[in-house]
Amino acid sequence: MNDLHRPGDTAKDLREGEVAVDLPADFDAGVYFIGRIHTPWKTRSECPKNARASDAICTVELEERWEAALKDVAGCTHLLLLYWMHEARRDLVLQKPRHYEAQRGTFSIRSPVRPNPIAASVAALIGIDGRKLSIRGIDCIDGTPLVDIKPYFSSVDSVPNAVVNWHASGTQRGE
Amino acid sequence: MNDLHRPGDTAKDLREGEVAVDLPADFDAGVYFIGRIHTPWKTRSECPKNARASDAICTVELEERWEAALKDVAGCTHLLLLYWMHEARRDLVLQKPRHYEAQRGTFSIRSPVRPNPIAASVAALIGIDGRKLSIRGIDCIDGTPLVDIKPYFSSVDSVPNAVVNWHASGTQRGE
Numbered sequence: 001m002n003d004l005h006r007p008g009d010t011a012k013d014l015r016e017g018e019v020a021v022d023l024p025a026d027f028d029a030g031v032y033f034i035g036r037i038h039t040p041w042k043t044r045s046e047c048p049k050n051a052r053a054s055d056a057i058c059t060v061e062l063e064e065r066w067e068a069a070l071k072d073v074a075g076c077t078h079l080l081l082l083y084w085m086h087e088a089r090r091d092l093v094l095q096k097p098r099h100y101e102a103q104r105g106t107f108s109i110r111s112p113v114r115p116n117p118i119a120a121s122v123a124a125l126i127g128i129d130g131r132k133l134s135i136r137g138i139d140c141i142d143g144t145p146l147v148d149i150k151p152y153f154s155s156v157d158s159v160p161n162a163v164v165n166w167h168a169s170g171t172q173r174g175e
Numbered sequence: 176m177n178d179l180h181r182p183g184d185t186a187k188d189l190r191e192g193e194v195a196v197d198l199p200a201d202f203d204a205g206v207y208f209i210g211r212i213h214t215p216w217k218t219r220s221e222c223p224k225n226a227r228a229s230d231a232i233c234t235v236e237l238e239e240r241w242e243a244a245l246k247d248v249a250g251c252t253h254l255l256l257l258y259w260m261h262e263a264r265r266d267l268v269l270q271k272p273r274h275y276e277a278q279r280g281t282f283s284i285r286s287p288v289r290p291n292p293i294a295a296s297v298a299a300l301i302g303i304d305g306r307k308l309s310i311r312g313i314d315c316i317d318g319t320p321l322v323d324i325k326p327y328f329s330s331v332d333s334v335p336n337a338v339v340n341w342h343a344s345g346t347q348r349g350e
Contacts (some may be wrong), residue, residue, distance in 0.1 A: 030202025069268035071280030074338030093244035105246030165250030
């Protein structure tokens with residue numbers, strides 16, 4: 001496997017409010033990139049604040065190898081996409097993202113910076129043409145590697161009354 | 176990294192309705208297991224049909240290295256957990272899970288069998304004691320490796336009116 005530890009993944013280069021840990025010496029499992037997500041945004045700073053903050057139609061381009069696995073996907077109004085946030089460092093346990101004033105635990109926010117930089121985002125499916133999916137509701141950088149496509153089942157995935165208390169307090173902007 | 180290709184990941188051992196592809200020669204990224212999920216179910220056949228089919232309280236035990244990242248998590252009513260379904264083969268594009276009568280594309284179902292066997296499940300958070308989280312709403316095997324903990328934001332994660340058409344037709348049992 002390629003060595004995907006990034007040069008920046010050290011305890012150095014910490015900003016105020018950030019705390020890093022030593023990463024484990026080895027990975028425990030391997031991920032295949034199964035396609036790419038194409039969006040209008042070329043850098044992290046250009047990306048919308050969250051996935052509902054833009055109506056841009058984006059494109060998921062699946063690798064040819066996996067095309068047959070799209071059978072029946074056209075019948076889904078929404079998909080849960082997993083993708084790899086390949087520009088993020090992985091060693092921060094406490095951080096202060098640009099939108100927030102407070103220091104937060106990594107597992108309490110949706111920042112790309114986390115031990116495994118895998119995003120999970122709900123996208124509306126607009127249409128499928130071969131192995132290209134048109135979607136709405138994604139906020140990642142153009143070229144982001146795709147990790148999985150799942151059907152979104154409201155019966156298990158939708159919890160309208162869920163609350164994130166630190167966010168509900170109203171003093172911070174949303175992720 | 177450990178070689179986590181499983182001996183069973185070949186085009187052999189296919190059941191009726193299953194179609195496999197050759198897996199890529201190399202992984203593209205590496206995953207750290209950050210903890211384990213403890214549940215009452217020791218085998219896949221014991222697991223509930225889906226995450227809402229049991230009220231069992233399960234435990235997420237985070238590794239000590241990551242404990243500080245739990246700051247502010249206690250204020251979440253629900254979490255999105257990512258975990259690694261380590262017993263699943265990865266090469267099927269078409270499959271016929273035990274609950275279904277029809278052959279389905281891998282990306283149209285929530286089967287653990289997929290190129291990257293990462294599950295995404297919404298769990299209700301009951302409480303946190305140090306680096307142990309009590310949760311409800313998880314259907315995986317005891318000892319399943321944890322990959323990520325995310326706060327569940329109803330504003331972006333909840334889509335109550337989402338539909339999976341093949342499922343809504345009523346001829347198949349749910350996943």
